[in-house]
Amino acid sequence: MKVCIYGAGAIGGYMAVMMKRGGVDVSLVARGAHLEAIKANGLTLRMAGEEITERMPAAKDPAELGHQDYVIIALKAHQAWESAEAMKPLLGPDTAVVTAQNGVPWWYFHGIEGQYSDLRLLSVDPDNRQWDAIGPERVIGCTVYPATEIVEPGVIKHIYGDQFGLGEPNKQITPRVQKLADAINAGGLKAKIYPDIRNDIWLKLWGNLCFNPISALTHATLDVVATDPGTRTLARNMMLEAQRIGARLGVHFRVDVDRRINGAAKVGAHRTSMLQDLDKGRPLEIDALLTAVQEMGRLVDLETPFIDSVLALVQQMGRVKGVYPTFPEKAADEEGRSIAP
Ligand SMILES: NC(=O)C1=CN([C@@H]2O[C@H](COP(=O)(O)OP(=O)(O)OC[C@H]3O[C@@H](n4cnc5c(N)ncnc54)[C@H](OP(=O)(O)O)[C@@H]3O)[C@@H](O)[C@H]2O)C=CC1
Numbered sequence: 206m207k208v209c210i211y212g213a214g215a216i217g218g219y220m221a222v223m224m225k226r227g228g229v230d231v232s233l234v235a236r237g238a239h240l241e242a243i244k245a246n247g248l249t250l251r252m253a254g255e256e257i258t259e260r261m262p263a264a265k266d267p268a269e270l271g272h273q274d275y276v277i278i279a280l281k282a283h284q285a286w287e288s289a290e291a292m293k294p295l296l297g298p299d300t301a302v303v304t305a306q307n308g309v310p311w312w313y314f315h316g317i318e319g320q321y322s323d324l325r326l327l328s329v330d331p332d333n334r335q336w337d338a339i340g341p342e343r344v345i346g347c348t349v350y351p352a353t354e355i356v357e358p359g360v361i362k363h364i365y366g367d368q369f370g371l372g373e374p375n376k377q378i379t380p381r382v383q384k385l386a387d388a389i390n391a392g393g394l395k396a397k398i399y400p401d402i403r404n405d406i407w408l409k410l411w412g413n414l415c416f417n418p419i420s421a422l423t424h425a426t427l428d429v430v431a432t433d434p435g436t437r438t439l440a441r442n443m444m445l446e447a448q449r450i451g452a453r454l455g456v457h458f459r460v461d462v463d464r465r466i467n468g469a470a471k472v473g474a475h476r477t478s479m480l481q482d483l484d485k486g487r488p489l490e491i492d493a494l495l496t497a498v499q500e501m502g503r504l505v506d507l508e509t510p511f512i513d514s515v516l517a518l519v520q521q522m523g524r525v526k527g528v529y530p531t532f533p534e535k536a537a538d539e540e541g542r543s544i545a546p
Pocket residue numbers: 211212213214215216217234235236237239265279280281282284288305306307308349350351352353354355478490
């Protein structure tokens with residue numbers, strides 16, 4: 206089985222080393238000093254006081270790697286949008302594409318029944334770039350629970366967690382999702398297949414949509430955001446708005462809001478990925494985590510004043526600091542809603 210990890214950064218690099226260790230034929234798309242270090246010395250994972258180094262083919266140009274059985278996209282959402290066309294050389298007739306990312310995925314409405322079927326989200330896929338270049342029928346959804354970091358070129362540090370959620374947008378348990386789970390599990394990671402991956406996407410998103418921007422705005426770690434009475438209340442209010450939107454879209458939340466916040470608090474003094482990106486002057490993943498939820502709120506006629514306020518603040522901070530990647534303007538209807546195909 207050939208697996209290419211597109212974006213061998215914190216999460217992609219962690220998956221790559223662990224899957225390679227499990228005997229999977231893994232290749233990487235990476236760039237810059239990180240790519241050079243991987244080519245020279247292999248990719249190293251620091252985990253629980255150990256160092257594991259694995260060597261595997263790595264390239265900036267995906268054409269060097271050829272058709273794959275699976276492409277795991279572990280890019281930030283805006284980078285995935287930018288790279289959609291470049292992925293084509295990896296895609297054979299049966300290649301599955303796995304979105305190992307936070308936030309609302311571009312394919313969210315693919316295959317769902319009812320009035321929103323195949324609706325495209327402006328905030329995560331303007332110009333339908335990913336939809337057209339990749340095609341939603343290739344997609345396997347993926348939620349990412351571990352926390353990891355690139356600590357120097359070629360070196361990934363594991364912080365906590367080993368769990369991933371997987372699921373087909375059409376809710377079937379297919380051979381391709383089973384084989385993918387086996388390949389992820391082979392090296393010691395834990396992949397669980399969900400009959401409706403959208404429920405799990407919302408569960409993960411529920412935390413990211415509030416903890417990530419609040420931590421970026423305040424520079425507080427996850428434990429502080431989740432326990433300080435003021436930020437906890439703000440996070441909770443944002444989560445309740447999101448839950449109402451999810452519920453209108455048929456999402457089932459398997460834990461309640463306080464249990465979800467308490468779970469995040471237990472992670473400890475973690476700097477969320479958005480705070481880490483801000484520290485490093487890297488573009489912030491704002492649209493997939495917040496704007497997409499606001500867009501879905503407009504779609505189902507729900508107001509989101511808490512989400513709107515935090516979104517406005519983090520967007521403005523991102524603009525002032527030059528770390529808010531803006532997509533080209535895209536046509537929407539008069540209410541600013543997504544346009545169904
Ligand atoms: N890190 C974490 O703990 C967690 C992250 N996530 C999610 O996982 C996803 C991936 O995040 P993360 O791993 O942190 O991100 P990283 O920035 O660490 O990894 C992305 C990697 O892809 C590289 N890259 C970007 N564009 C290209 C390109 N066109 N060609 C080749 N390489 C490219 C980046 O290089 P460069 O640095 O040059 O941009 C970087 O090395 C995000 O959606 C994130 O929210 C989810 C849970 C936890």
